[in-house]
Amino acid sequence: MTRPKPIIGITMSEAAGIGPEILLRAVEEGSIFTYCQPLIIGDFKILDLARRRFNINVGFNVIKHFEEAAWEDGKVDVIDLDNIPMGAFKPAEPNAVTGRAMIEYTEAAVRLCIEKKIQGAVGGPHSKKAAADAGIHFDGYPGLIARMTGANYPFLMLVAGNLRVANVTLHVSLRDACNLISERLVLEAIRAVDEGVKMFGVAEPKIAVAGLNPHAGEDGMFGDEDERYIKPAVKAAQEMGINASGPWPADSLFYNVMDGKYDAYVAMYHDQAHIPVKTLAFKKASAVAIGVPINWATVDHGCALDIAWQGIADPGVIIETIKLVSLRGGY
Structure with a gap:
């Protein structure tokens, strides 16, 4: 018996950016239909404008509610929130209207996941500035998902093939990141990575944990956070049966990516995680939300206003x- 394909929601995200174009081109390219039944959540007027402007061969079935989806061959269902007046839209110029719309698409997709109507969702490239212009605090998808689902410890894991790197802290200043590091937070990140990597079919993930300071503190000579917080967190994870090790000096840790020594890495702050991934897999990685009860990922790039x-x-x-989320969603 053929296993049914998972239904995967895909948000249009920031309308003024490249989101509408890459979403429609992904549908037109067609390979995603092998893995899932896509469901777009956005504003049909904007999508149709992109379709006509770029001559993209995509058919739409425009609906207001999930239950109206037809899943017709040759068409993609679009839940039309109709929340961007054309007079307020200007390509490549995000504003409060597009920022609020972006958040509304995201919330709609998260609700569909919570209600188990869809098996996962992909958030398009977003603009934190546009959300802020709308008066909405948005520090990335994991935080928003956590607030909607009640998850206490959301994290982001960058994934490109077998390269997986998670952040303990994410969109905060480096000063704040150092202050946020605690044994509990590091432990919860390790646990989330262990569970997240298992969803990719790795039964017993080997996880390497980076240090915070130069030389992972070198026995407290260059900062005591590694000894006070990270080392105890790794030990606690090991006592839970998680195959974690560290803290390792971050400047040499990611060399191990070349020989596949570890299944995943835990980094302490944004750039510590993103630099190796974007060096080795620039514009090829997905950003997976872990530590949350739904299947969600986004792209590792922004809304690219310079080419939008x-x-x-x-x-x-x-x-x-989309393929990654589909595989995690049961394809």
């Missing part, structure tokens, strides 16, 4: 992200 609405955006990353 010019017909030259590459849909490669969103295609791979």
